[in-house]
Amino acid sequence: MALHGTNSDRLLAKIGGSRRLPVVIGYHRTVEEFPSNAISTIPSMCISTRMLERQLDWIGRRYRFVSLDELGALMESGNSIPERIAAVTFDDGYQDVYEHAFPLLKKKGIPAAVFVVTDLIGTSQLQIHDLLYLLLAGADSKSGSAPQFLSRFLANLGISLSPSPGMATISRDPHAALETLFGILPQSAVLSVIEALETKAGLSQNTLREHRAMSWQAVKEMHAEGITIGSHSRTHAMLPNENAEKVEEETRGSRETLERCLGEKIRHFAYPGGQYNAATVKAVAQAGYRFGYTICNHRDSSFPLLTIPRKMLWEKSCLNALGSFSPSILSCHVHGSLDFVARCKLNHAPVAA
Ligand SMILES: [Zn+2]
């Protein structure tokens, strides 16, 4: 596929139908070197500083980067969004974003936002998805992954995963296991799985350090330097799986913590795992947020500003068959012309898709 120059970009924009929507990019971790194996970390959450720079340079040559506040003001005004506007966001608030992405953003003068998980800031606690993934993948265990164990454990909880995707699939693939468990279990049940797995294998200091969340000092410094700080809940709970009380605690609670520490109104929220439904969108509105960000193209027509789509990118999002960076593939992502290939698997019911 050879798609160079502005004509192809315009064509792609038409195919993607994305003219009415701003381009909002989402990343997670930024690492010095992309990990060579999928056991030590979740690959699709990592991008190397080098690849991040290539992607941002490409986007920056075609789009004007704006902050989420500027983007929000444009969307609120009701005027059509200028065609070439892009915003950059980072989810979860990893310390490596402060260490690797922040200096790059500063050097290039690119505005960006970081969505933090407030209970984790300044602690040595891992993100719940990292913890579960690393334990399932057997990151630091000599006995390998724990499929049989997981199967028995879920059966004891009365959870059956057959026929789809089935225990056979999730026991072979820690990533599939992660998606399945976070798709159906409330956080309390996920924590029981983690606790049980932890009794079998612990994680090394290295692994813990590598995945740690930002310190408050880092959050405050980035905020002082103009990075928008948004909320990504208190504990990264998948909101549609939780009761109303927990959802309020996760949304309102994290906003209040950030406002207390940063002395500023917090208006932006990113749904953990991109998971939302009509009730959670409403709860996020009631918790005082003005803008919400998802990871797919679905919208809640009653709350369009609280369901702003994002394109999630990582190290290998834009590689061609030879493993090299492909501007054409990045162009397809940015213009949304790959969206029909990667359909959203999240359940937003009862929001119309
Ligand atoms: Zn997240």
Ligand SMILES: [Zn+2]
């Ligand atoms: Zn969706």
